[in-house]
Amino acid sequence: MDKKLATYICTGCGIGDALDIEQLSKVAQKECKAALVKTHACLCGQEGVDMIKADIDGQGVNCLMIAACSPRVMYDVFRFPGCLVDRVNLREQVVWSQKPGDEDTQMMAEDYLRMSAAKIGKMDPPEPYQPDEEISKDILIVGGGVAGLTAAKEVSRAGYKAVLVEREKHLGGFQKSVTKIATFPYKGIKDNDLESLIQDVTKDDNVTVYTGAKVQKTVGGPGVFKVTIAQNGATKEHRVGAIVMAAGWKAYDPTQLDAKLGYGQSPNVITNVQFEEMVQAGGVKRPSDGGSVRNVAFLQCAGQRDPEKLPYCSSVCCITSLKQAIYIKENDPDANVYIVFKEMRTPGQAEDLYRKAQEEGVIFIRSQDPEVKASGASVTVEALDELLGETVLIEDLDLVVLATGMVPVTAFGEDYAQVRARMSGAETEQKKEEEELEVPQDAILVSDILNLEYRQGPELPGLRYGFPDSHFICFPYETRRTGIYAAGCVRRPMGVAAAFEDGAGAAMKAIQCVELVSQGKAVHPRAGDMSFPEFFMQRCTQCKRCTEECPFGAINEDEKANPLPQPTRCRRCGVCMGACPERIISFKNYSVGMIGDMIKSIEVPEEDEEKPRILVLACENDAYPALDMAGLRRMTYNAWVRVIPMRCLGSMNLIFIADALSKGIDGVLLLGCKYGDDYQCHFIKGSELANIRLGKVKETLDRLVLESDRVRFETVAISDYDKLPKILDDFAETLEGVGPNPYKGF
Template sequence: MDKKIGVFICDGCDIAKSLDTAKLVELANNDPEVAHCQTYPACCSPESLATIRSQVNDNELNRVVIAACSERVFTDEFNFGNEIPVDRTNLRERVAWCHEPNDEDTQMLAEDYIRMGLAKVKNMAPPEPFMEDTSKEIMVVGGGVSGMTAAKAAADAGYQVTLVEKEPQLGGWARKWPKVFPKNPPYVDLEDSGYQDLIREVEKHPKITIHCSTTVKRTKGQPGMFEVDLQNGNGGAHLKIGSIIQATGWRPYDAKKLTHLGYGASPDVITNVQMEEMAAAGAIKRPSDGQTPKRVAFIQCAGSRDQDHLPYCSAVCCRVSLKQAKYVREQLPDTDVYILYKDIRSPQQFENFYAAAQDDEKIFLTKGEVDSVTSNGNGPIAVELSETLFGKNIRVEADLLVLATGMVPSTKVDEVPAPPPLAEGEGVESAESTTELPVIQDEGVMEDGKRAAAGAEKGAKILNLSYRQGTDLPTLKYGFPDSHFICFPYETRRTGIYATGATRAPMDLASSANDASGAAMKAIQAVESIARGEAVHPRAGDMTYPEFFMQRCTQCKRCTEECPFGTLDEDEKGTPLPNPLRCRRCGICMGSCPERIISFKNYNVGMMSAIIKAIDVPDEFEEKPRVLVFACENDAGPTIDMVGLKRLKYNSMVRIVPLRCLGSMNVIWINDALASGFDGVILLGCKKGDDYQCHFVKGSELASYRMDNVREKLTQLVLEEDRVELHEISMMEYERIPAIMDEFLETVERVGYNPYKDM
């Protein structure tokens, strides 16, 4: 179909005051594919909008350039439906509001932006969503309180649910807990967890199919069309599944490693899990002799908040010990209870529960650091404490000592096998670092300079995904499988698979139940989005997906390795096997591909090349350098808009090209730019590292990694390294933008014009 482009130029908001918009119209009209171009006093006014819409209809325009304000405003007003691609050429925030008015350079900037907008829409096509016969069935793995609650929530919402539990019965850890701490006002008395009612509701729910004594043998495919093989004594089952909720819970930290706290030295040193079992049996006794303990002590943070064990806080143990103190007080009214703690953590309304324990005259809460635990056979166990509130070391003797051990997520892979013994002279530090360090399932640079795939073959083998990048959800710190734990806590790096409950973060039963309905919401959202042909978070609603021109693939495997979401599998030769429904549409694969064979209908290598070519690069004698800026549209883009909103000024030699993610930047574009005479390139992305802010998790890190390739290209072109700069910028750092631009132009001045300018 012929391209018929409409260009609508706004004269409002200082645009006509700063620019000769008649010249912009002339420029647009010189393009043979522009069928209509006109200025409006304010494109966004109801009158203008009505005219623009009728122009689009009457002229049968199929591409639109709105040369006005940022795409961040009037989003609905300038939406002409999926069939008509639009570029919001930003003459307001990025030209009129941040550059000298009625200046030759400002005019040239605006003209370039119009040409870039035209180049963009010419290379955009309406999306053709990936629509298949997908399943909306949800599989929940794990039949504890989280899993059952998630299953019930999804089933109540009308979705077919398969619930898989490896044990012979549902219930998980809740089966062991006689009582739970209070979630209802006045937050003082122990409550029933209600898990038995939940089991009954789940068992009789017409939309839930339960598979107990069952594990997941293999999960193949992609969300919406997962093919799951279940394995059990009856042979198993083969299911087509839409999305997955992983509620596989936690395990207690291995108390055998807590010998320094007396575990193993005396049978009377037990864990909080053992204490629950004893309390459930109604007989809190000393395991050594079956006698009633007169003094029961609890050591908090046993192996938690401890760099040698679990560095994190398991969040529930303080309240668990307060609860278990109540068990003791109820069953053994004459027994004294000591709780030895660093900080009592009873957040929110749970403070009432703590306050009630403080009022109990037989519960002694003692702050201090445990120095030693000693046991001499049949006598009491002695705990020595320092840094107490009494200002001196104290000794607590107990007949029964309970270690409040923490929670380890089921997704945590146990420590790496011990390395061969060290030769003499090798560092002690490295020997220590192999003990109980979290396995970081993460990309690392391999010997050949390529990058190892995320978590490949290192997963916990619970879902047994047949993904090239590994068998299970990739994890961040300490084995928790999340990716955005502040703003988007349910996001994982596997589309359509959500973790919930203590697998996601240490949490109590009530919180797990609460958490599970959120995971169910996300699982429902995934199957519904997929059925509409749309992406899920963060590009929700995007109907495009990457397409591969396989004839030109060289099997370099970069796309399969670099995708943060494990979208691509590969055949034995290394040819990528796309799974569009796993894709988040970040374009990182497009940035990774040296052969430029990956493209989206509305975002592709051809488009970027055309945009770069559309920019007029003056020759050296005009003394007008040109700098290309690739800016992440999620953070850097809005930050640049804010520069305009704040009416700050920056150098008008820069040309800003927005990217979906800086990770989608293909090094070839930099090559193209420098080869065609640009004097330099600035890359603006999000923060990387442990506290990364990239919405696609790995994009900013990959961009930084690609800088190595960029330097190589610069060397090949015999150009200075200074000609390309990468900056991490976060929103609200808008004041840095002018400085970055201006200083870079000074650098360009210092190193001189690009010698390729006139070639």
């Protein structure tokens, strides 16, 4: 496009008082080559917006530099279709975080104008990606339990079509085995009404149901998935736009429990799941002889919250035991019922259920390490009562019920990395290759649920304990495979009430996905982004860095290791751009060349001026907002800083550091999201990958004969804004000790 640049400088919010606006205007006109430069006291007001629109219509302006507040605010106000727009953050990251009227503050503002002009110079309008084949808006739901049935029902209610695949012969999942459920807020124990939900789904013309079936193969990506379903020896192919995986859970294997819990030593020691099966079969009987049950003990956390067994809490076991205890008391008020617990947990609105159990006469014993002593049909529980401070014996028990936990079905199966190594017959070569790449591999278990034809593996990557969530803090339902959403107990342990909500939530996410994809837009976290990575294949060396490092499996590869981008899977993080050593991957509005030009546009004073420069590459998801928040609270930091926001720190290419140091910039600070088990990185491992790449920077520094202290990596959560001034000031102090960059002036 033929670009005509206009610069608009806001003088409100203290900007006009802290900066020399006339000098800024001269920089915009002479150095940034703006055809039009205007100022306004309230650029975001109606008058200011109308002024910009008038220039677009009357002056033919199509590139806008808006020097005002942070791009994180007023983004809807400064949206001008058909124009390239860049926001220069003069408010939060200049005048609110620096001394007003100071020379260094003015220099910072002028540099940000130059950087914006360089950015716009490399930008092109994004063109939404539209696949060659027709986009499908149908939703595939894998799993016919409560969450899956709810998802199918909600998809239909929203006016979309659903395809529901259930592996068992009957719909309902585990809940099909449950006779009684508790209501919340608690109003009593009532009959399970699952059948009405099943009927709603099976009679819905918008829902195609397969039972006794499985997903044999899944290819493609959001909007263009092709799914092969196998049923009764035949196969059927469906084209779908998104997938809800509600494959459910399995009970923890009780044979793996400690012997002290007595499972297998007496038929009268059962699990909470077996209790439900017993109720459905006709009532609670003593397993050893079919006699009546008068004395019952429920033992909580059987194998759960145990680092050696099931490390987490399954959320519903206490509620289930309370329900089962009340069931016994309602059928026999004279029965003696005990619940031995570590901590009683009744999340949500289940507190009244706990009170009801107390009112019914259930006896609660708090004990961290109870023991079941079983001999044939005779069972006794010994427990140290923490409240009484003495050991109690519960003798002559007819039944002991162990509260075993929930395990997602995704936690079962062989590690795909081992399968791939074995199939290739090159385990040592595979290991060597991974060591060279130094890329943290996703844990993928071959669980035979989706059977994805992705080069990264056939199933969803899992977090701790096998749950396939992608970002438990910001993006529930989302997995690490774009367009595939987890719901129900495969996502996290939950009860029936939560499963209803989960199914509906995942369905809404899937619908959002197909609508965005149909418009050529990205899904979360960069929802609405119309850019996508383009590959200049003539220079590709088949190094596989992009395919290995993409957090979302958005790039397959052919038999010659050429990357095969799948744009609808892409979340526009730019990790592939940062990974590519040949720099052949770019976006219309985000590229290696663009960031390089922004770095080169920074004015670096001569050494005798004693004004060092620090380049900060800040993740736009946590670090950049944290800088804004520091400014919002008028927290000042070193004025040598120049910040460039990155889509993800994983998009950082090592050439950026080389460009900065060659330019004479004294230091480079990378601010990325926290990562690890309790990670916050919106793109899963981008920050971690940036840190890994940084390990290779020493080679660059050695080549330039520069000190390694000039480059630093820090992880920052959005809530760490109060720590940022010290991080920046400490780095500046370190650079003062190291001395000026010897490349200044070259």
